Amino acid sequence: MKAGKFKDILITSLIKVCGYSAIIFVGMIFVFLIKEGSPALIRVPLENFLQLRWYPIEDRFGLLPLIGGSLIVTLGAAIFSIPLGIVSAVYIAEVAPRWAREILKPLVEVLGGLPSVMLGFIGILVIVPALRQALNLPTGLTAFTGALILGGMAIPTIVSVAEDALDAVPKTYREAALAMGATRWQTIWKVTLPAAKSGVLTAVMLGVGRAIGETMTVMMVTGNAAVFPTGFGAIFKPVRTMTATIAAEMGEVASGSTHYHVLFLIGIILFLISLTVNLIAASVVFRQRKRTERILS
């Protein structure tokens, strides 16, 4: 009896430690990014970061072209993944017959599980040459190519979270609208979607958040030219994102060099962006008292 009680207490505290591990890890990630990234702020003067050239060999660490590259690719991805994602979610949740649902949901799940390196591979072999020919560009390795594939990668997140939000709208809302004589089409746009608004917003934020952090695909298909994108034509030129810069250069720098610390500094920026996006998304979720679980899977 005593031994059993002791075992229970031991296991309970072990489980408690597991429970708090998520907080510990987020803290540790932040601490180690700061530890390796902050020396960059001491060694490199601030105006160096604000120039328009990223050329580490000459100690030029302009972050603006990288931030601009990430922004333009993410924006491009958002422009078509948001409408397509929401529309697909509406179709799957509200319109599709049961059999179509059973096919569509696993298909979207498959897309979410495709490794990013494989989409980059397809991008290089199929999409890049096709775009170069179709648009008559000097190279198919452009921000647009990256945006196209990243949008595809954001879609599964948007669809599954938005669909959950639509599912969570009480059935009575729809019944009331239909009973008042509204068509199903009107019910969807005037009742169901507005009721699920905050969940759909969360879906969009998480999907776009995923696009900002994507690494391998953009490194493989955007051409990696660290040029600050200006003008409308920039979308059809090569760019280099923050994530791709870290991935491409960290393997070649000496540990402890200025360049090494600056790459960690870029990591801190990415960490802070994802932290902001997710904190806002989380606060929406908590305010709505919805289940957070499915957002993650």
Next chain:
Amino acid sequence: MTAGNNFSTTVESRVLPSFSRRRKWIQRIGFTGLTLATLVTVTPILLIVIHIFSNGLPAISWEFLFEFPRDGMRSGGIFPAIVGTFWLTLGTAAFSVPLGIGAAIYLSEYATENRWTRAIRIAIINLAGIPSIVYGLFGLGLFVIFLRMGTSILAGSLTLAIMTLPVIISTTEEALRAVPNSFRVVSISLGGTRWQTIRRVVLPQALPGILTGVVLGLERAAGETAPILFTVAAFYLARLPSSIFDATMALPYHLFVISTQVPGMPIQIQYGTAVVLLTFVLLMNITATVIRSWARARRQW
């Protein structure tokens, strides 16, 4: 036709004939638009899978799967990459499964809704959102350099495990919460302690849901490249890793290397590698789906 239906059609056709017809047309056009947009979304997925299989399957042979690369990886097989991904997935599971299930048990069975629990949930959401390359930096800073593990299977597995954790925690918690409370009440009332109840009653009932989550989490880990770039992955190794302190080749990184870093790489080998990686990932995906539907059919509550 019932009287009610008759009545409504009469009213509609008498009072609002054109209006009602227009609304029906708008709905029909709208639904067609939704269907088309959804097709635009899902067709590329099918095309990608079909494209890779049709181009890559001819490259698959016994030699390709079970031999070492030769001629600067331009011929021979990809055996070391397959073995590497296998060990990495196993290593990831070894750390993330017990930790993730423990955390989920805490959240579902022990935690009360207070500020700390909320903090845990926010931390989990944040872990899920951190870019994979940032996990790579973290793994490099903590495991490879600070803890002196070097680029090793251990460092890579730990990095991937932390990245996988949120998926496993959230799906496991969902599975645990789905077990009806009456199961717990009965067990406790028969004299079971809390842990006995969890161990003997709740966990077995939630097992299929937990397995699904674990497989989906590991699927993601197996396909990731960015977190292993600086923590474990090797460009080319002439022998298999002999311990967890060795670096290893891995399928996703190998695909990256041969499709971007090696000039003159035969296209067959690239597609062949992609097929192996895709099969690995799809098999895990199908496993998860099968477990889920099997459990749903068998469940008594």
